[in-house]
Every structure is written in C-alpha cells, then in structure tokens.
Amino acid sequence: MDIFQHDGHLTDEALTALAAGESLDETARLEIAEHLAFCDLCLQRYTDALAGTELLTPEQSCRESLWRRIRARAARLFLNRYATAAAAVALALTMLWGSAGITLPERLPLPEDRPTVSDRLRKWNESLDNAMSGVNDFFDGLGQRTPPVQGGN
Amino acid sequence: MSVMTKDQFSDLVVRYERLVYTICFQLVRDAAAAEDLTQETFLSAYLHRESIPKGYERQWLGRIAANKAKDHLQSAWNRRTVLPGDEGIPPGLSPPTEELVLERAGTDAIRAAIGELKEPYRPVCKLCLLEEKSPEEAALALGRPVKTIHTQLARGKRLLRERLERSETHGHLST
Numbered sequence: 365m366d367i368f369q370h371d372g373h374l375t376d377e378a379l380t381a382l383a384a385g386e387s388l389d390e391t392a393r394l395e396i397a398e399h400l401a402f403c404d405l406c407l408q409r410y411t412d413a414l415a416g417t418e419l420l421t422p423e424q425s426c427r428e429s430l431w432r433r434i435r436a437r438a439a440r441l442f443l444n445r446y447a448t449a450a451a452a453v454a455l456a457l458t459m460l461w462g463s464a465g466i467t468l469p470e471r472l473p474l475p476e477d478r479p480t481v482s483d484r485l486r487k488w489n490e491s492l493d494n495a496m497s498g499v500n501d502f503f504d505g506l507g508q509r510t511p512p513v514q515g516g517n
Numbered sequence: 518m519s520v521m522t523k524d525q526f527s528d529l530v531v532r533y534e535r536l537v538y539t540i541c542f543q544l545v546r547d548a549a550a551a552e553d554l555t556q557e558t559f560l561s562a563y564l565h566r567e568s569i570p571k572g573y574e575r576q577w578l579g580r581i582a583a584n585k586a587k588d589h590l591q592s593a594w595n596r597r598t599v600l601p602g603d604e605g606i607p608p609g610l611s612p613p614t615e616e617l618v619l620e621r622a623g624t625d626a627i628r629a630a631i632g633e634l635k636e637p638y639r640p641v642c643k644l645c646l647l648e649e650k651s652p653e654e655a656a657l658a659l660g661r662p663v664k665t666i667h668t669q670l671a672r673g674k675r676l677l678r679e680r681l682e683r684s685e686t687h688g689h690l691s692t
Binding site for chain 2: 369
C-alpha cells in the first residue's frame with residue numbers, strides 16, 4: 365500500500381486503513397504520525413474519516429489522574445516560585461545589610477510605628493500562605509466535580 | 518482570546534477523550550501506551566489552553582495527539598535501530614556507516630538511488646544530498662518542520678545505504 369501521494373500528502377487508502385483500525389506496520393504508522401503532526405489538510409481528512417466510525421473507549425478514563433497531575437504540577441510550580449522569591453529576598457537582605465555596614469557607621473533609630481523588614485516578611489508570608497490555601501481549595505473543588513455524560517465525536 | 522475555565526476544560530476532556538484515545542491507539546496500537554498518550558495530550562492541552570482555537574478544538578487536540586504518538590513511535594524506533602555508541606550523534610547526521618557508504622558511492626549511484634526512494638524521503642534526500650541544501654532550507658521548501666526533515670533525512674540515508682550496499686552486491690539498484 366502506498367502511504368504517500370506524489371504531492372507528499374497521505375493517500376486515501378492509508379487514511380482509510382488507519383481510521384478503520386487496519387494493521388499498518390510500525391514504520392508506516394510512524395510516517396503517518398509524523399505527517400499528521402504538521403499537515404492541516406491530512407489531519408482534517410483523518411478526523412473527518414474518524415467522525416464516521418465508532419470511536420474507541422479507553423479501559424480507564426484519564427480524567428481523574430489528569431486532574432491529579434495538573435494539581436501536582438501547579439503546586440510544584442507555586443513552590444518553585446515561592447522558593448525563588450524567598451532566595452531573592454534573602455540575597456537582597458544580605459546585600460542590604462552588608463552595604464549598610466560599610467557605608468553607615470551608625471544606624472539611625474527607627475520610629476516605633478514604622479514597619480520593620482521582619483514585619484513585612486511576616487505579612488508577605490501570610491499572604492503567600494493564603495494564596496496557597498486558595499489554590500488548594502480551588503483544586504479540591506475540581507476534584508469533587510461530577511463528571512458530565514460521555515459523548516461527543 | 519479568553520483563557521478556558523477549568524469547567525470548560527473538563528467539558529473538553531469529556532467530549533474529546535474518546536477521539537484522542539482513538540487517534541493515539543490507531544497510531545501506536547498499544548492500549549496502555551494509548552491511555553498514557555491520551556493523558557499526555559490533555560496535559561499539554563491544559564498547559565497551553567490559552568491558545569486553543571475556538572471552534573477548532575477537535576483538530577487542535579488531534580494535532581497534539583498525533584505529535585505525542587509520533588514521539589512515542591520515534592523513540593521506540595530509535596531504541597530498536599540506534600546502535601550503542603550512536604546515541605550522541607546530533608540529529609540529521611547519520612551513523613558513520615551511512616556516511617561512509619554515501620561517501621564511497623559515486624554521485625550517479627546516489628542520484629539513481631534517491632530517484633527510487635518514495636515519499637517522504639525522496640524530496641528530502643534530493644534537496645539535502647544532491648542540492649546541498651541545509652535541513653532548514655529543505656524545511657522551508659517542503660513546508661515541513663525542521664525536526665521532521667532531520668529524522669526523514671536520517672531515515673532516508675539509512676534507506677540509501679541499504680540500496681547502495683545491495684547494488685554493490687548485485688551490481689544494480691533494485692526497488
């Protein structure tokens with residue numbers, strides 16, 4: 365069976381065989397996948413061909429595990445940002461105190477009502493904790509969402 | 518373009534899960550791998566959900582699924598065909614045996630062997646080996662991604678080597 369036409373697009377025969385679930389050898393399937401990965405025209409022909417067939421149902425739906433993975437990824441991303449921000453603050457404070465020690469012989473007394481660096485860090489920490497718990501609540505809500513009826517094309 | 522909400526994305530998963538699984542299964546012919554690739558497809562879709570073209574979700578997901586299946590088949594093919602020591606060869610370059618056979622063969626023999634190759638290898642090999650175009654130039658001329666040109670060129674060289682070695686043995690090129 366010819367997989368490709370002379371113009372470089374997939375043959376009707378190859379697309380029909382693929383959509384009908386006929387066995388094609390692995391190299392042919394690799395060549396077809398490579399072509400479908402960039403050719404809009406052949407992808408459209410293939411999905412149109414699939415529209416007229418009975419679609420397969422996976423033994424295990426990916427929905428549950430998908431949301432678990434998305435949630436884990438979001439948490440990891442958030443923690444990475446938190447760690448990066450914390451490292452940046454620590455570095456900035458080190459540099460600030462270091463340079464203050466060199467240029468300022470004597471520290472000026474701070475007024476009582478002026479917020480200190482540690483106050484600001486504490487507030488920043490609290491706001492990050494609130495944001496993190498918001499993210500968790502959000503994903504908890506998603507996990508409890510009732511799946512709609514399966515269908516579609 | 519507004520970003521899809523979580524509920525809208527969940528509906529998308531419900532609506533197209535069977536389509537994506539079918540595409541993955543028909544390409545890889547392995548149920549467990551197809552299930553993994555289906556999940557990978559939706560994970561990628563979620564991470565790039567801001568670029569989902571409204572009204573073309575089916576084609577967009579089909580494209581991602583085909584890409585995932587291609588990567589899966591490609592790595593399986595590489596595992597089977599790449600010999601120990603060849604792993605470090607940059608994409609587009611062939612193992613030394615391929616290069617040696619091509620260097621040894623005359624231009625006419627290579628031209629004849631390329632003429633006998635089928636799509637999608639013939640135009641890639643013609644441009645890169647006979648016309649000495651770079652993979653980037655060939656990609657532009659053929660409307661294919663550069664990465665695809667690299668893999669097709671590597672596979673094309675392998676086919677050429679087989680043909681040229683056969684012609685050395687039998688004294689002529691065979692189809």
